[in-house]
Amino acid sequence: MPRPVYIVDGARTPFIKARGKPGPFTPVDLAVQCGRPLLLRQPFPVKAIDLVILGCVNVIADEMNPARVAGLRLGLSDETPAFTVQINCGSGMQSLDTAFRYIERGTADIVMAGGAEALSHSPLVLQRGAVDWFAELNRARSPGERLKVFSKLKLNHLKPYVGLERGLTDPITELNMGQTAEILAHLFGISRREADAYAAESHNRLDHATREGWLKGEMLPMVARDGQVFDHDDGVRPGSTVKSLSKLKPAFERPYGKVTPGNASQITDGASWLILASEEAVSQHGLTPLARIVDSDWGGLDPSIMGLGPVTSVAPILRRQEMAVADVDLWELNEAFATQVLSCVAALDQPDIADGVLGLDGRGGRIERDKLNVDGGAIACGHPVGTSGNRITLHLANTLKRLGKKRGIATQCIGGGLGGAMLLEAA
Numbered sequence: 001m002p003r004p005v006y007i008v009d010g011a012r013t014p015f016i017k018a019r020g021k022p023g024p025f026t027p028v029d030l031a032v033q034c035g036r037p038l039l040l041r042q043p044f045p046v047k048a049i050d051l052v053i054l055g056c057v058n059v060i061a062d063e064m065n066p067a068r069v070a071g072l073r074l075g076l077s078d079e080t081p082a083f084t085v086q087i088n089c090g091s092g093m094q095s096l097d098t099a100f101r102y103i104e105r106g107t108a109d110i111v112m113a114g115g116a117e118a119l120s121h122s123p124l125v126l127q128r129g130a131v132d133w134f135a136e137l138n139r140a141r142s143p144g145e146r147l148k149v150f151s152k153l154k155l156n157h158l159k160p161y162v163g164l165e166r167g168l169t170d171p172i173t174e175l176n177m178g179q180t181a182e183i184l185a186h187l188f189g190i191s192r193r194e195a196d197a198y199a200a201e202s203h204n205r206l207d208h209a210t211r212e213g214w215l216k217g218e219m220l221p222m223v224a225r226d227g228q229v230f231d232h233d234d235g236v237r238p239g240s241t242v243k244s245l246s247k248l249k250p251a252f253e254r255p256y257g258k259v260t261p262g263n264a265s266q267i268t269d270g271a272s273w274l275i276l277a278s279e280e281a282v283s284q285h286g287l288t289p290l291a292r293i294v295d296s297d298w299g300g301l302d303p304s305i306m307g308l309g310p311v312t313s314v315a316p317i318l319r320r321q322e323m324a325v326a327d328v329d330l331w332e333l334n335e336a337f338a339t340q341v342l343s344c345v346a347a348l349d350q351p352d353i354a355d356g357v358l359g360l361d362g363r364g365g366r367i368e369r370d371k372l373n374v375d376g377g378a379i380a381c382g383h384p385v386g387t388s389g390n391r392i393t394l395h396l397a398n399t400l401k402r403l404g405k406k407r408g409i410a411t412q413c414i415g416g417g418l419g420g421a422m423l424l425e426a427a
């Protein structure tokens with residue numbers, strides 16, 4: 001019999017904008033800054049943690065298997081296994097899904113599952129020509145040979161191959177993520193105005209939630225080595241309006257594209273952890289569950305419309321649980337792009353897709369805006385890719401509790417043509 005699995009606590013860091021150079025924290029720094037205060041407020045000893053799983057897309061060379069490095073830096077036992085998972089933007093959700101399955105089948109009782117990403121530390125890799133040139137230089141034995149190799153150095157060898165740009169480009173279609181969001185805007189007829197209105201609302205909702213103190217306990221401050229304190233998401237722009245956003249130029253398809261820096265998710269650094277526990281661990285340590293993970297799934301689709309990943313991953317859950325879109329009280333649908341979120345909403349509401357393609361048998365429908373990303377999302381706070389799936393699930397669990405709602409779905413699109421979804425029920 002599958003065992004019930006509970007989310008008992010969680011926290012995230014503030015998300016910090018990547019400003020064209022490495023920020024103050026590596027992925028492991030972020031995971032440690034977030035994990036330390038989270039562990040300190042737990043009633044159980046760290047040795048009760050059976051497993052650490054961390055999602056991270058851009059692993060840096062000094063921190064191979066960041067889950068293990070973070071686990072040890074957090075003071076966990078040498079004997080606590082730790083592994084890192086990578087499924088692009090789904091990595092932070094994959095860590096949860098894996099933890100869910102470990103606990104469900106009885107191989108673990110308490111798992112720390114997180115996501116950590118420092119997009120500002122994305123690698124600048126040398127061009128192939130430059131790598132060959134360095135290899136030749138290393139092989140040169142005499143000053144004369146070295147001089148000969150030096151004479152072959154070309155200026156374009158110094159041009160780096162930018163890991164972040166490539167990481168946000170689909171390797172099969174060669175479309176970058178922004179272009180896939182443009183395709184969706186075209187397919188679903190999403191206007192620039194609709195995208196900007198959605199984006200402005202995201203900023204204003206997150207600003208409101210922060211000022212109301214709804215992120216207290218969820219977002220924990222961090223301190224850099226130089227003493228600088230980070231205690232808020234620095235990308236949020238309160239007072240955003242359609243008018244202010246309408247001034248921005250398209251970022252990916254000029255001049256007529258709909259996706260701009262204002263209605264796309266921001267490139268940021270940040271980490272998030274959830275603590276998942278079995279029923280036995282809950283009663284043994286006197287834990288208070290926030291929510292129960294009821295179900296989860298993944299879906300695949302054409303990479304050029306990867307933004308519809310939520311639709312393909314939510315559908316099998318709705319079918320299995322015999323639920324309709326309207327039965328879900330709260331949705332956290334990761335805001336990769338405004339046009340992408342709005343396309344997912346439109347797709348689930350279109351009978352030819354909901355019934356014809358997804359087999360929802362009349363259970364499709366419109367996700368109402370007052371149930372969707374109620375406290376804003378990645379357009380406002382940013383999208384540290386390997387972290388976001390974790391953050392939205394954490395926020396969903398906290399919001400179900402705060403609003404006294406029953407069921408919620410956290411879902412996201414994943415580059416490469418995938419989607420991930422988790423169904424939570426208030427505990």
Ligand SMILES: CC(=O)CC(=O)SCCNC(=O)CCNC(=O)[C@H](O)C(C)(C)COP(=O)(O)OP(=O)(O)OC[C@H]1O[C@@H](n2cnc3c(N)ncnc32)[C@H](O)[C@@H]1OP(=O)(O)O
Binds near residue numbers: 089178244260336416
């Ligand atoms: C990968 C997966 O597996 C699946 C997925 O999730 S796909 C999504 C993955 N993520 C992405 O693709 C990232 C998408 N975003 C981007 O690529 C970049 O944000 C972008 C190219 C769209 C813009 O990059 P940028 O120019 O560096 O943006 P940014 O610095 O935020 O903004 C530039 C300027 O626009 C203006 N601006 C941005 N947002 C604004 C707003 N809300 N209101 C007013 N002005 C704004 C400002 O003038 C800003 O400059 P300052 O910050 O100095 O004020």
